[in-house]
Structure formats: C-alpha cells, structure tokens
Amino acid sequence: MDIIIGISATIAILSVAVIFGTDVLAAVVLRSVYATVDDRTLVQAVGRGHHFGDRRLPVVGVLGVVFTVITAGLGFIGGVPVAGALASAALLLLVVWLVLFARIAKPINARLSAAALADEVPTDARRLQDRWESIITVRAVLQGVAVLLLCLALVLG
Numbered sequence: 001m002d003i004i005i006g007i008s009a010t011i012a013i014l015s016v017a018v019i020f021g022t023d024v025l026a027a028v029v030l031r032s033v034y035a036t037v038d039d040r041t042l043v044q045a046v047g048r049g050h051h052f053g054d055r056r057l058p059v060v061g062v063l064g065v066v067f068t069v070i071t072a073g074l075g076f077i078g079g080v081p082v083a084g085a086l087a088s089a090a091l092l093l094l095v096v097w098l099v100l101f102a103r104i105a106k107p108i109n110a111r112l113s114a115a116a117l118a119d120e121v122p123t124d125a126r127r128l129q130d131r132w133e134s135i136i137t138v139r140a141v142l143q144g145v146a147v148l149l150l151c152l153a154l155v156l157g
Helices: 002-035 039-077 081-117 125-133 136-156
Strands: none
Touching: 002 039, 002 081, 002 125, 002 136, 039 081, 039 125, 039 136, 081 125, 081 136
16 A cells, blocks of 8 residues: 555656646746836736636646545555655645645636737736746645655654
8 A cells, every 4th residue: 555655646646746847937937027027028928828727737746636535545545654744734734835826826827828818918917927926936835845745644654
C-alpha cells in the first residue's frame, strides 16, 4: 500500500506543481511585465494567455485534485493516517484555490480572452487585471503549501 500511496502522492505533486509554477510566474514576473505595457498590449498578452491556459491547464489541475483525494483516501484506508491527514490538508488548500479561481480569476480570464480575440480593449482592462493580480500571490501560496504538504505526505507517510 505504501508504494501505491507514494505513486498517487507523486502524481499529485507533479500536477499541483505545474499550477503552482504558473501562479508563481504570474506573481513574480508577469505582474511586473504587464505593469509596463500599454492597455492594448496588456489585453492581447493576458487575454491570449488565458485563452490557451484555460483550455490546457484544467487537465493538470484536475489531476492534481483527483490524486490528492486518492492519496488522502489511501492514506486513511491503508493505515497511514499521517499521509491521509497531510493530503487532506493539501486538498483543503486546493479547494480554497479553486473557489478563488472560479469566483475572481475565471470571469476576468473570459472577459480578457474575448476582448483579445475580438481585438478590442475594454475601458476597464487595467482594473480587471488589477483585480486578477490581487489574488495571485494568495493563489501561489495556497498551491505552494499544498505541494509542501503532499511532499510531507510522501516522505512521512
């Protein structure tokens, strides 16, 4: 059972790490880049980035959540409650991330994607981006702590 828990935790870690890295890149690098460009460039870069990201990254994100659930379940069922508890804590953080993403980021992604593809610049483009950026550090921290908890589940479990 330990090997199966290890495999599921590893898949969860790799999947969650992709989203973590994406959020860290946005928080640490892209936010500064977007602050220095004009509104049209902002909408084109951000909107097209979200257009592709929102189509390609959900598979990885879902895998991360699913394998976190599997790791938690296997930990409790397999008599490794430490791994189960750590993966459960990671799952809670991922759910909080999902709520933030769904309520704040996703609608902004959709607006800026549509604007970029239509070659339009919404009058509130900067405000939208500022709102999106207002939660990116929190999102990165949630994902990072989830990765850490999953690593601990792998090592301590």
